Every structure is written in structure tokens, then in C-alpha cells.
Amino acid sequence: MIELTKNRDIIRQSTLLVLLLFEIVLFSLLSQTFMTSSNMINILRQVSITGVSSVGMFMIILLGGIDLSVGAMYAFIGVVSAYVFLGTQSTALTVLTALGLGTVIGWFNGTVTAKFKIPPFITTLATMSMCRGASYVITGGTPIGVSNRNFTILGSGYVFNFIPIPVIIMIFVLMIGFFIMSYTRFGRHIYACGGNEQASRLSGLKTDLIKIVVFTLAGTLNGLAAIILAGRLGGGLPASGYNSEMDVITAVVLGGTSMTGGKGKLWGVITGVLLIGILTNGLTMINVSTYWQQIIKGMIILLAVIFDTKASRKS
């Protein structure tokens, strides 16, 4: 029976990779500019924001939760960061504000969820609404433009004139994520807690604390992603980040993370992020409208989940 579960993982793994290859071949046939090194780098830069947030979302979904507040956090944190930068002209202070604000919002999500036993769907739905509202209130609805290079560098800067800074940040975050999930007690506790919360608690795990820390960490990462986005957009936009959480959730679920918690691998999430990123880039290259892109993405997430349920039922 153990072979069956192993097989399932391998099937899953190879299906994702085959899909990825299929995408790459398809788009390079359809578009001449797709298979260029500059476009490859471009794709990596485009997925970096989703990539950074997906690590936190991965942990939350592993716990059996969900975070709907990602996109609204981008907007709110982006707007506040823009103001802070305009006021202080300090990159360090701006980044600290973004990370700090993300951490606090994440902590709020986690604490409310854990202490008041509220489903994270509801908690983060409320946070989403509050963050989105707040970003409109403080800006009066108008974008806060910041053209200073010290602000935009995190989003659109390059190292050696070639590798985008956001890509480096994403790789760094993914590595930390890998380390936590594979080599630390905390990572193992997340898997356990998501697999069976009650059994974990009875085994002496501090399940509430684990939840709070995971949501807090996810918040910090969203803060980081928010400042990258603001840098790329050149300021704080109250309307930015609409439906961003959908991309992040899609990537995590596509990567084989079980929505019921306890099962999933971070490498799968990375493949999921790339799959979505290449799809978006390729479809845009061959002039498919963003409206159609939404429909296609919706179909893909459905297929992924159907496949997952079928595969797990068979094993």
C-alpha cells in the first residue's frame, strides 16, 4: 500500500512537470519572443510577488486554513509605504514599515482565528475588506505616485543589470521556506497540526501558537511582496492587488497541497507558481485577453483539484 502513496506522489510530480514542459513547448511554437532569455527572466520577475506570498499561503493551507486578505494587504501596505517614503525618503524605514505592518496584520489574522476559534476564511475575509477600505480611506481613492529610484528599486531594480531584485528576494524566501519545512521542529509541527489538530494538541503541541506564528509569518511575507509590487507600480495604489490571493491560492493548490491540510510539498508549490506564471505570460504573448485568461485559470484550478481528489481516493 505504501507503494501506492509513493506512486501517487510521483505521478503528481511528473504530471506537473509534463504540464510545465507542454506549456513551454506550446508557447514557443506559438510565439517567437517567448523562448528568449529576456522573456524567461521576465516571467521570473512576474511570478516573484506570487512566489513570495505562496510560501506563507502554503503553510496556512497546510494547517487547513486559507488567507483571502493577500491582495488587500498589498494595496494597504503599498499605500502606507508610499506615504512613509514620501515623508522620510528612507528606503530602510519604508521596508521596515511594510514588513512590520504585514506582520501585525498577519498576527491579527492568526490570533483572531486561533483564540476565538473563527474559521480563517471569515477572519481573512474581514481583514481583506478592512485593508481594502483603509487603503481607499487614507488615499481618498487616488494613487500615491513615487518615482524616486530608492523606492522603486525593490520592485524594478536589477543586480548586474540582468537579474531582477524581486527574483533574488523570491529565491531567498523560498530557500528559507524549504529550510523551515524540512529541517525544523516548527515545520514538522505545521504538518502535524494540519493533519490532526486535536491529536497534535494531545501530543503536547501548542497548536494555537503554531497557528498564530504561521499567520504572522505569512503576513510578513505579504508585506515583503507588497513593497515589491509598490516598487514595480511606482507608488501605492489603493486598487492594486485585486484577486492576487487567487493567483497565490491557485499556485499552492495546483502544486498538490491538500485543502484539508497536512499534506503538500513546497517544491510542488514552486512548480505551481511557475505553471501559472508561464501560462499568464504565454497567453499574453499570443494576445489572449486577460478576461479569457481568467476563465482558463479557473478551469485549471478545477482540473487540478479534481485530479487530486481522484488520485487520493484511489490510493
Next chain:
Amino acid sequence: MNNTILKMSNISKQFSGVTVLDHVNFSLEKGEVHVLCGENGAGKSTLMKILTGVYQRDDGEIFLQDETGELKPTEFASPKAALDTGISMVFQEFNLMDNMSIAENIYIGYEPTKHGLVDHKTISKQADEQLKRLSLNIPSTRVVNTLTTAEKQCVEIAKCLSHKAKIIILDEPTSSLSEKEVVTLFELIRLLKSQGISIIYISHRMEEIFEIGDRITVFRDGQLIDTVNVNETDTNELVKMIIGREFKESTSEFNSEQDKTVLLECRDISVGNFDAKFDFKAYAGEIVGVFGLVGAGRTELARTIFGLDPIRDGKIFKNGQAIKVTSPSSAIKHGIGLVPEDRKTQGLILTHNIRDNLTLSKLRDLPWVLISRIKEIQITDKYMNLLSIACHSQKQMVERLSGGNQQKVVIAKWLSLDLDVLIMDEPTRGVDVGAKAEIYEIMRDLAKAGKCIIMISSDLPEILRVSHRVKVMHDGNITLDAPITGLNQEIIMHAAIS
């Protein structure tokens, strides 16, 4: 007329190359109670799943009696097909919608309709009749979550009858019933028998088998060992058939000369919602059996000591020092562990493998970063050998282990922590005879090593067999606290009732 209502001949079934049923021949008479026993994984559940259409057989034939009394070959393509031909099963875990009424539950999926809408009046009327047939005096409009376990079971049986069941399969029906409720259940089974309904009764409990059964079929390792009449066999012979070897068990000898240090002491505590305050003392090297009927406060006692319920009154002392237990994690820090009542929901992470489950609590003793894989494998190996857990590898999912082996994984998790006090809530529920004896052996070894075991159980023979000292609970209070010598079932039961 032929009285055989069901015949299954030469049934075989394989799962990924492993034979789980090997040419099994089974028959069932009209109106008999046919007991199936065997260790977990012996094949009885698989056979029942084939009979109820959950699994499809690889080989063999099934014959079912039709209206004319002839045995006709039958196919069960799905659970619904089996249900429609009159074969129903009551699982250990009930399939009831907790927030719906009894009537709605009985007719779920088969609701009588009027003008295309559910006809609630007819449902209630028919459901009431079904309940009356089982001499149960509950209005069928009651919501299921207000019922006791025994009543829920009756609703399940009523559901079977509403499908015009000719064969009812009961899977360990008494596992969560009190003794009084068992008596009622047996009356009900006899009533069904007299109505010509055949019962297939899966059970591990010897006393029950001999009280209610007509014939017994024993399974072992996927083979049908034998079918015998109840009055032609006895417990010893049956146990031998089930485990395939003779089992020698040591007795619980408690050396009273041993240093009688009090390991755990509770003074003036109250548990759950009960008002009574009592003292509770447990000595090193002792197995304390805590007996009580369902609702007597046994589980609440465990929850209080383990920090799951806040302590309202009194104090807990460990080695003579007052300790504050506020959560399971702090209880473990003070050397107190709990093997919970329900291994599936409280003890294990079913979708994770043996190693991850076994080392889950032990992780706190390993460094928080760079957890040593080698150390984990060593720990797992050690306890898998110690408890002889049967599996393919450490990486096998616990979901796929038999009940006995699952329970051993839970126990192994706690053994690895080397705690002084281990509370075990119903440690052998749903565990087969062989594994049961092994678990008792482990408990005795722990006691010999100077640990203290607090065993909560509603199984009286188990209490008498394993404990050094018995504490009986009633209404959230301790009504009897005495060494095992000189105690018998009667005395204990008496203390549990009043």
C-alpha cells in the same frame, strides 16, 4: 425448504498483490446470529465489504435466497444494490446526520414524497412505526444529537429495517455501550431473530459471543479457519483459533514491599461539571484501574490531570510537589502523558506515516533545527521492535494499519517520552485478542520499571485482569478505592451504580 439465506463460496480478494481473502466459504441461516471473529486484518471486514457491495470480489460466487426459497447467484455492484436486496450494515461509527431528526435519518435517500415534495407527515408516521417495532419509546421527531449512543444505534437498526433488511451486519455494536445498554441491545437482537432476520455479528468480546451467538466463524490471515456451533466450543479453544497459537500471559503482581512512593496525588479536586470533591493517589510501580459507567466522570478525570480541562478545585501534586497543569504541553513537562480514548481522532495523524506519528512528541527533546533523520529512524526502530508493530516500513501511513497496530503506535509515542505517569483511556478498545495481551504486557513492564499507569476502562474483565488497585467512579466521585485482591465484578459494579 432450505434455510440457508446466504451463501458465499470461494471468495477471494487481493489488494495490490496481497491476498486478503483466500477462497472463503461462508453461509448464513435464516434467523441466526452468526458471529465473526478474528484479529484486525484477518479478513472479516473485507468479506463484509464484499457482501455489502463496497468492494468487488476477485473470485467466487455469492448466492442469495429469493422469494421462492431458492439460492440464486447474485451480484452487488454497489452498496445501494446490496441495500436494495436486503443487506444492511451498522458500522462502528454511525452514519447519522446529527442535526436531523430520527425520522429524516431513517428515510434519508428514500424519502416518501407527495406531489414531488418530501412528505414529512408520512415519514414521521412510518418512522414511529419502525421505532415501535424495536420497542423504542422515542418520538421520531427528536433530533439525533440529543440521543445517547445506544439510542443512535437503535436508529441505525431502524434504518436497516426500513430497507426491508433480511440480513443485518453489526460491527462491534457494543464497543461504546454501557453494560445495561448491552442487555437492551441483546433483547433487540433476539427480537429481530424471532422476526426471521439474520444477524452477522462482528465482535472481539468473548462473553458476548457466547451469550448472543448461534454459530461462530473464525478468520485468520485472510482464511476462514472454522465455523463452529457456540455450544460446541469454549473461550480457550476460540482464542487459540483466533491467534493461531497459545498465549501465555504473566499476571499483574504488585510487590507491595516495593518503595511505596506516591507519584501522583490530587487533593480535593473536582472534575467536569460534577460538584463532588475527592482525593486521588497513585503509587510508583502500580497499575490503577479506573472503572465507571459512561458519564461517571472517568474521562473528565483524565482531562483534568492532563491539563485539557481547567482545574476548578483542589491541587495536583507530583512527587510531593504541587504542580500547575494548564495544558497538555505543561502536563508532559511534569511527566504526565495521556493515551486518548479515540486513537483515530485524538491519537494519530492518520494521513501521516508511522515515523512522523511516533516521533511527534519526542521532537521536543531533539534540537529545534536540523532534526536528525538518523535519530528519528533509530527511535522509531527501537519502539517498533519493542512493541512489535507489524508494518511494511516506518514510512507506512498509519491509516493503513490495523486497529491494534495503530494503538501500539500511539502507545509508542508516549513510551518514547519516558514519562512517570501514563494515563490510558480505554487502551484496548477495538483491539484484537493478540494485540490486547501485548498491550497488557507493556503496561506491566512499565509498572515494573517504577512508572505509574492509570488505566481507564469500561471493560470489567480487563480491569480485574490488569489492575493492581481499582478505583470506581460514579457521578464524578470515587466510590471505591481498593487493592485488587478480594475484589470481584459484583463489588465493582455495585460501587459503579451507587
